[in-house]
Amino acid sequence: xxxxxxxxxxxxxxxxxxxxxxxxxxxxxxxxxxxxxxxxxxxxxxxxxxxxxxxxxxxxxxxxxxxxxxxxxxxxxxxxxxxxxxxxxxxxxxxxxxxxxxxxxxxxxxxxxxxxxxxxxxxxxxxxxxxxxxxxxxxxxxxxxxxxxxxxxxxxxxxxxxxxxxxxxxxxxxxxxxxxxxxxxxxxxxxxxxxxxxxxxxxxx
Numbered sequence: 674x675x676x677x678x679x680x681x682x683x684x685x686x687x688x689x690x691x692x693x694x695x696x697x698x699x700x701x702x703x704x705x706x707x708x709x710x711x712x713x714x715x716x717x718x719x720x721x722x723x724x725x726x727x728x729x730x731x732x733x734x735x736x737x738x739x740x741x742x743x744x745x746x747x748x749x750x751x752x753x754x755x756x757x758x759x760x761x762x763x764x765x766x767x768x769x770x771x772x773x774x775x776x777x778x779x780x781x782x783x784x785x786x787x788x789x790x791x792x793x794x795x796x797x798x799x800x801x802x803x804x805x806x807x808x809x810x811x812x813x814x815x816x817x818x819x820x821x822x823x824x825x826x827x828x829x830x831x832x833x834x835x836x837x838x839x840x841x842x843x844x845x846x847x848x849x850x851x852x853x854x855x856x857x858x859x860x861x862x863x864x865x866x867x868x869x870x871x872x873x874x875x876x877x878x
Contacts, residue, residue: 736797737809739820744768744778744811751780767823775823776808783817793819 747768748755758765763781770776783789793810800806811818 736794736807737820739809739811739818741811741813741816741818743770744818744820746771747776748778762819768820775825777805777821777823779819779821781817782815783812784815785812786817789817 745751747770748766751764751766755766755768756764757767757777760779762779764779766778766780768776768778789812790810793807797807797809805824806822807819808822809820811820
């Protein structure tokens with residue numbers, strides 16, 4: 674009799690323990706799912722959280738609105754001598770502003786557009802170690818301009834293929850690999866920030 678009672682009590686205790694363990698597992702799964710959902714919602718609605726995931730900071734600095742005469746003076750009326758490249762956006766010129774700052778100026782034909790201004794202002798607020806800083810913009814005479822900080826070492830393509838004045842500095846494979854990895858980091862940037870046509874036209878060599 675005592676043996677049967679002990680067996681019954683043991684079975685009951687085991688059942689209670691099993692129910693308790695299952696309950697704890699269900700509670701843990703629900704709590705974890707709720708936490709993930711809350712994080713996902715925050716990530717999709719808060720740009721500052723998105724930015725931290727990809728190393729982006731948003732600056733409060735406003736985009737500078739340049740005048741065409743400033744850019745013409747800086748590039749000596751867009752002289753061919755100052756033409757340093759051409760990309761998806763258009764021709765790229767090296768320029769020297771009156772305050773002594775070297776800049777790279779992208780130029781293309783385009784009618785005045787508020788959307789262009791809004792996108793330029795937004796892109797100028799983005800700061801990332803793998804992005805060249807956009808300083809400002811200009812649109813006059815059915816032309817659009819983007820003004821970037823000037824990078825003196827030339828474009829990536831020049832160093833990759835060893836052409837032009839820096840052909841002697843053609844980079845080695847390990848440095849090419851490093852550049853490729855850095856360029857790959859532009860993919861999450863483009864996914865998170867790249868709905869803008871101006872941003873997409875800025876990704877390249």
